[in-house]
Amino acid sequence: LVSIGRKFNVDEIGLEELGIEKNPNASIKTNQSMQTNIPNIYAIGDVAGKWLLAYTASAEGTVAAANCAGQKTEINYAGVPNAIFTTPEVGSVGLREKQAEERGLNVRTGQFLFRVLGKAQAENEIEGLVKVVADADSDKVLGVHIVGAHATELIHECALAVRLELTVTELGNAFHAHPVMSEAILEAVHDVHGLSIHNPKQL
Structure with a gap:
């Protein structure tokens, strides 16, 4: 078994043109609302560089969608198995x-x-x-x-x-x-x- 890790696939998707900030590891920088530094743009899942798990990505998507709809909610990673x-x-x-x-x-x-x-x-x-x-x-x-x-x-x-x-x-x-x-x-x-x-x- 050889594990070579994963790389964030964020190249050539227009981040630089929009001025969206990235973390040192090349993932997209977000706050606890999954919001980028551009207020109406959100990032979830592996590209956001948090847990890199399908089930946390799903939860992040729910949080992002709720905030897009005008609610105020934040992701809570406590107790992620x-x-x-x-x-x-x-x-x-x-x-x-x-x-x-x-x-x-x-x-x-x-x-x-x-x-x-x-x-x-x-x-x-x-x-x-x-x-x-x-x-x-x-x-x-x-x-x-x-x-x-x-x-x-x-x-x-x-x-x-x-x-x-x-x-x-x-x-x-x-x-x-x-x-x-x-x-x-x-x-x-x-x-x-x-x-x-x-x-x-x-x-």
Whole structure:
């Protein structure tokens, strides 16, 4: 696998003639309303150089269209999930432990292995884990990272938690059906405070 990156395709589309400003990496400079320095011209998606994802581009398009129609709205990138469709899958949202520490936060983490889940055993998908990164002072969920089967689906509950700035306690109080793969999230959340009764390291 060779990854060579992407280049913004903004050459010869008239940006210079219109006086539209670009970022140092050649993407089009926009504000949070997706507006360029020319008030009635907007840019979204890869050419705007933000997240370079289809689903963020769609959200940016909605924001741009609303502003074109006279509404006043801004894009909010809080809780954007990352999904990697490999085997095993990877789902991630928010800060990693090292990133949180580099910001000077007092970090606490919780983990849970898939192999303990009844649903994972039934589906023979026991290789995987969930890691929760939390602020020990505020109890807020800072990030969640999942490797294993269905990780790209499981991450969305966590993305909502990060976007809404839920605490570990609030997320841990959410009901989860049994047996389901998302119980791994619940157990990892409980493990932040050492309350995961199904976590092998607690036995």
